[in-house]
Each structure stands twice: as structure tokens, then as C-alpha cells.
Amino acid sequence: MGWLDQVSDQVDTLTRARGLQESSRSAEAYRILSEVLATTDDRYARADALVQRLSAVVNLGRTAEYTRAIEEATTAVRDLAEPYPHGHLHALAALAAHHQGALDRCVMHLVRAARALGAVSDPDRDTAWGWHDLAMAYSYLSFHGYALGAIERARQLGLAAGIPAETFAAPGIRLRNAVALDHTGDSDGCLRVLRDIGSDLRQFLQAGQAGRLRPSSLAAYGYAAARQAALGDRLEVGTDAAPARLLGHGGDSARARDMRQLGGVCLAIAADRPIEAVSRLDTVQVSTETLGAAEPDRLRSIALGRAGEHVAAHRVDRRAFRLAAQRNDRLRDVYIDGIAARIDHEEMRREAARFEGEALTDPLTGLPNRRRLERHIAAVMAQGERVVIGVCDLDGFKAVNTYHGHHSGDLVLQRIAGVVNRVMRRDDFVARYGGDEFVVVLPGTDMAEAQEVARRIKSAVRTEDWESLVPGTPVGVSIGFAEVAATGTDLPDALSVAFETADREMLRAKTRPRAS
Numbered sequence: 001m002g003w004l005d006q007v008s009d010q011v012d013t014l015t016r017a018r019g020l021q022e023s024s025r026s027a028e029a030y031r032i033l034s035e036v037l038a039t040t041d042d043r044y045a046r047a048d049a050l051v052q053r054l055s056a057v058v059n060l061g062r063t064a065e066y067t068r069a070i071e072e073a074t075t076a077v078r079d080l081a082e083p084y085p086h087g088h089l090h091a092l093a094a095l096a097a098h099h100q101g102a103l104d105r106c107v108m109h110l111v112r113a114a115r116a117l118g119a120v121s122d123p124d125r126d127t128a129w130g131w132h133d134l135a136m137a138y139s140y141l142s143f144h145g146y147a148l149g150a151i152e153r154a155r156q157l158g159l160a161a162g163i164p165a166e167t168f169a170a171p172g173i174r175l176r177n178a179v180a181l182d183h184t185g186d187s188d189g190c191l192r193v194l195r196d197i198g199s200d201l202r203q204f205l206q207a208g209q210a211g212r213l214r215p216s217s218l219a220a221y222g223y224a225a226a227r228q229a230a231l232g233d234r235l236e237v238g239t240d241a242a243p244a245r246l247l248g249h250g251g252d253s254a255r256a257r258d259m260r261q262l263g264g265v266c267l268a269i270a271a272d273r274p275i276e277a278v279s280r281l282d283t284v285q286v287s288t289e290t291l292g293a294a295e296p297d298r299l300r301s302i303a304l305g306r307a308g309e310h311v312a313a314h315r316v317d318r319r320a321f322r323l324a325a326q327r328n329d330r331l332r333d334v335y336i337d338g339i340a341a342r343i344d345h346e347e348m349r350r351e352a353a354r355f356e357g358e359a360l361t362d363p364l365t366g367l368p369n370r371r372r373l374e375r376h377i378a379a380v381m382a383q384g385e386r387v388v389i390g391v392c393d394l395d396g397f398k399a400v401n402t403y404h405g406h407h408s409g410d411l412v413l414q415r416i417a418g419v420v421n422r423v424m425r426r427d428d429f430v431a432r433y434g435g436d437e438f439v440v441v442l443p444g445t446d447m448a449e450a451q452e453v454a455r456r457i458k459s460a461v462r463t464e465d466w467e468s469l470v471p472g473t474p475v476g477v478s479i480g481f482a483e484v485a486a487t488g489t490d491l492p493d494a495l496s497v498a499f500e501t502a503d504r505e506m507l508r509a510k511t512r513p514r515a516s
Contacts, residue, residue: 002124003084009042017052018129022167024215024251026059047076047085054092055133058099061254061287066096087116088130094137099289103141110137114150125161128154132168139173140289142180147173164212166204171197172220172255176291179227183294183324185435187231188406194228197221198241205240215249219256222246223291226263229270230302243267258286265299269306277303294320311507318503321434325370362432364410365417373431373439377484378491380443387484388445390454391502392420394436395476395510404470412466412475419464423456450481480505 004011013036020029033053040046050073057069070093077085090113097106113134120127135150155168174197182190201221204210213221225243229235236242247263250256261284268277281300297320304313360372368376380387394416401409413436420438421430429441440457442450458477466475482501484494 002122003082003126004048004124006082007042007044007048009040009045010036011045014045014048014052017049018126021052021055021059022129022214024059024249024253024256026056027252029053030056030060043076044080047073047080050076051085051089051092054089054096058092058095059253061099063096063099066100070096083116083119084127084130087113087118087120088126088133089113090116091130091134091137095133095140098137098140099287106137106141110134110141110143110146113137123157123160125158125163128157128161128163128168131157132170135170135173139176142176142292144173144177144180147177164209166209166212167214169200169204169213169217171200171217171224175220175224175227178224179291179295179298180324182231183292183298183320185321188401191228191231191233194224194231195233197224198228201225201241210240215251216253216256218246219250219253219259222249223259223263223266226266226270230266230299235267235270254287255290258290261286262291262295262299265303269299269303272306274303274306278307292324294323297323311511314507315503322499325434365414365432367417367421367438368429368431370431370433373429373433373441374495376429376431377441377495380441381484381491385443386445388442388447388450388481389484389498389502390440390442390450390479390481391433391499391506392438392440392457392477392479393506393510395478396474397436399473400470400475403473408470411469415464415469416461416475416477419460420457423453423460425453428453447481447483454479454481478506478509480507480509 004014007014013032017029017032017036020026020032030053033049033056036049037046037053040049050069054069054073057065070089073089073092077089080086090109094106094109094113097103097109113130117127117130117134131150131154135147135154138144138147138150151168151170151173154170155165158168159165174193178190178193178197181187181193198221201210204213210218221241222243222245225236225241225246229243237244239245243263244267247260250260261280265277265280265284268274268280278300281296281303284296286296297316301313301317301320304310304316360369360375361367362369377387377389394412397409397412400412413432416438417430417432420440424430424440425442427443429443431439431441433439440453442453445453457479461475461477464475466473480502482498482505484491484498
């Protein structure tokens with residue numbers, strides 16, 4: 001027996017509200033559900049209406065109403081034995097907590113949602129939608145693997161309940177995965193995923209199934225196509241697959257509105273109007289949660305690059321990368337420090353310990369990563385030592401990836417890590433910051449000594465036998481230094497200032513004439 005079989009009052013109205021939400025008409029659904037709540041005494045109908053109304057509030061982006069909507073729905077389902085309403089409630093509460101920036105609560109709701117939905121003994125179409133909303137929450141939190149698993153569960157349950165597979169196409173999940181790759185420097189990987197999304201849309205169009213796609217899915221397909229064109233692929237115009245046409249869908253979804261605004265920026269870039277794209281970015285107001293906090297800066301970097309403002313583009317690109325890195329660090333902290341402490345489960349504790357080790361080390365080079373780097377600097381400065389940091393950026397690395405492929409690029413990064421480590425002094429510290437950027441930490445050092453370290457690094461890199469590894473593509477390094485000038489509670493701000501200063505010095509080093 002499915003969930004709605006237990007509801008004895010206003011089932012047709014509740015079913016109609018479901019259909020409206022599936023069609024991205026959440027404002028209408030909200031009004032209908034409020035009428036149900038004003039007229040029903042059936043506890044199952046009331047619980048269903050409150051969970052659905054929470055879904056409408058989240059879809060509409062009414063953040064001021066999130067807390068009350070969650071409290072009311074929680075009170076309504078608390079005493080129900082059926083696991084479905086608990087699972088769907090927690091999936092929606094996870095989305096709300098994520099939009100509020102409460103990542104610890106978000107992850108707690110994710111765990112509870114998955115457990116409750118997995119415990120449904122007779123899953124039906126409502127359970128399928130519960131898994132769909134859980135997949136969305138996973139996706140917004142950047143747990144892309146979990147999101148793909150949850151949406152596949154939704155698709156299978158939906159098929160068994162007579163829901164067409166394309167209803168749960170969920171291109172937004174893969175879209176967020178794609179832009180996350182681009183934010184961390186893997187534009188090729190981003191393009192591969194975007195092209196796959198476009199290929200799926202073309203198959204739906206050729207099979208005449210596009211009309212059964214949800215409006216929010218059409219908007220996501222539109223943004224994927226626009227983003228692909230902004231990265232240099234051909235812009236589709238005048239067809240059903242044209243991003244300008246697809247972006248017009250999405251109904252009253254707050255996330256679809258965000259994609260329409262950023263999609264216009266992408267289309268301006270693709271049409272070789274970068275100044276217009278930058279102007280648009282100066283005026284758009286989008287949630288940082290829709291496509292990640294780094295997306296506007298990444299688009300600004302692409303536009304500035306198209307306009308020939310390469311130094312400015314480089315600076316904005318680094319800011320985008322750091323925003324993405326900060327988000328990943330926050331997620332690791334939530335997982336390691338929050339979940340293991342809140343859920344008394346031995347397997348979870350073992351997973352937390354495993355991820356703690358992974359979170360501190362770059363898997364490609366074996367060097368400490370950004371998170372461990374910041375801990376190290378804080379520890380050194382807590383002892384009262386002065387610290388100079390150096391940002392090392394590879395020259396010629398793009399040519400390595402272009403002409404020899406990413407496998408050779410990985411080999412170059414591994415060798416650079418060994419070369420830099422080899423010339424460091426005993427107490428110096430080397431970390432991979434991300435991409436082709438490394439950071440050295442020089443305790444008890446002044447700027448003159450730092451320049452001597454830079455000379456040793458450049459000399460070692462220059463004399464390395466790159467010709468045998470990547471023939472015809474020489475590799476060099478540009479380095480900029482800055483002193484970290486604070487301790488205690490001021491340290492995060494001081495680190496940010498020092499990195500910006502070191503970045504500027506590194507960029508100046510790139511523009512200086514090279515000795516022959």
C-alpha cells in the first residue's frame with residue numbers, strides 16, 4: 001500500500017498539487033496546499049500537505065519561511081510510523097539547510113533521509129520523488145556520486161510506478177558536477193560532461209520525448225548548452241536545442257531564474273560580446289547555491305580573457321578556484337568534525353578517520369594540500385616565528401596538456417613536486433595548492449633569503465630534463481613572495497592578504513623578460 005492510500009481526505013487535491021510542483025508551478029501548489037491545511041482534520045492529509053508545502057517553499061526560494069515550514073512539517077510527521085514522509089521531509093530539510101548555509105544540519109538531514117527512504121517497504125511514485133529530492137540535495141552539496149546513485153534509485157522506482165524515465169533525467173545534477181570541475185581547473189572534464197548532457201537532450205528531441213521533460217530540466221539543459229558555448233564550443237541557434245529557447249523554461253523555480261541570468265552571461269560570451277557579459281555580471285543577483293559560489297567569478301574570468309584582459313582574468317580565476325576550495329574544506333570539516341561526533345556509528349567513525357587522512361594530502365603529488373598548509377602556517381606562527389609564503393606557478397604547463405595530454409601533465413606536476421622539495425631547507429614546507437600552483441612556507445625568513453630560495457627553485461626547474469619527458473615544451477616556474485603579518489584571530493585575513501600579495505608578485509614575475 002502506497003503513501004497516499006492511507007490519506008482519507010482531499011486526495012485528489014493533494015495529487016493535483018503534486019502535478020503542479022512537477023511542472024514547476026510551485027506558487028499555485030502552495031496556495032492549494034494552504035487551503036487543504038485550513039480545511040482538513042486528517043493527520044495523514046495534513047502531514048502530506050505540510051511536506052509538499054515545504055517543497056514549494058524551497059522551490060520558490062522563500063528562505064525566510066524555511067524554518068517555520070520545517071518545524072510545522074516535523075511536528076506533523078513526528079508520530080507517523082510510515083518512513084516515507086520522514087524521508088521526504090529530511091530530504092527537503094537538507095535542501096533548506098544548504099540554502100541557509102548550515103552544512104552540518106544539511107548533512108544530518110541527508111543521512112536521515114537516506115535511511116528513512118531506504119526503509120520504505122512498499123515504494124511508490126511518492127517514494128521516487130523523495131529520492132529525487134534527496135538526489136538534488138546531494139548535488140547542491142557537491143556529493144555528486146551520491147546524487148547520481150539517488151537519482152538512479154528515483155528513476156527505477158519511477159519506472160515501476162509508471163513515471164517516464166525522462167521525468168528523472170535530472171540534467172542539473174551533472175551540470176553542477178561539470179561546473180565544479182571547471183571551478184577547480186579541469187575545463188576539459190567540464191566540457192566532456194556538458195557535451196554528454198547535450199547528447200542526452202538531442203536523443204530526447206529525436207525520440208519526440210522532450211515534451212515530457214520537466215520545465216526545470218529544460219532550463220538546466222539550456223544552461224549546460226550556454227556554458228558549453230562560453231567555453232568555445234559551437235552555439236546552437238534557431239532549433240529546439242538552442243539554449244536561448246531552453247532557458248526560457250523553468251516556471252517559477254528560483255534556481256531556474258538564476259540559470260536564466262547566468263545563461264545570458266554565457267550567451268554574451270559565446271557571441272563574442274565579453275564586455276556585455278561583464279556588465280551583466282555586475283547586475284545579476286543569484287544564489288551562491290544554485291551553481292556554486294565560484295560560478296560568477298569563473299564566468300567573469302572567461303569574459304575578461306575573451307576581452308584580452310588576461311592579467312585580470314587570471315586574478316579572478318584564482319579567486320574562483322579559492323571559493324571552490326573553501327567550499328570543499330567546509331564540507332570536509334562538517335563530515336569529519338560533525339558527523340562522526342553526532343552519529344554514534346562505528347562504520348561512520350572509520351570513514352571519518354579515513355577521510356581525515358585523505359583531506360590533508362594531495363593524491364597526485366603526495367604533498368600536503370591547502371588544508372594542511374593553512375594548519376601548518378597557523379602552528380608555526382603560534383610559536384612566534386615570522387613566516388614568508390611563496391606562490392609558485394608553472395610556466396608552459398598549458399602547452400604540456402595541449403600537446404602531450406593530461407597524463408603527461410600529471411607526470412610534470414609529480415616531478416615538479418620532487419624538484420621543489422629537493423631544494424628546500426630543513427624546516428621549509430611545500431604544499432600543492434591546486435592545479436599547477438604550489439606554495440612554499442619559509443619560517444624565520446626575510447625577503448632577501450626568500451629570493452635566494454626562489455633562485456634555487458628556478459635553477460633546479462630550469463636544469464631538469466623536460467625534453468625527455470615532454471619534448472618541445474619547456475617548463476619553467478614564476479614565484480612571488482609575501483610575509484604573513486598577523487597571528488591569532490587575525491590569521492585567516494592575514495593569510496588571504498599574503499596570498500593576494502604573493503599572487504601579484506608572481507604575476508609580475510611572469511611578465512618580466514626571461515634571461516636567455
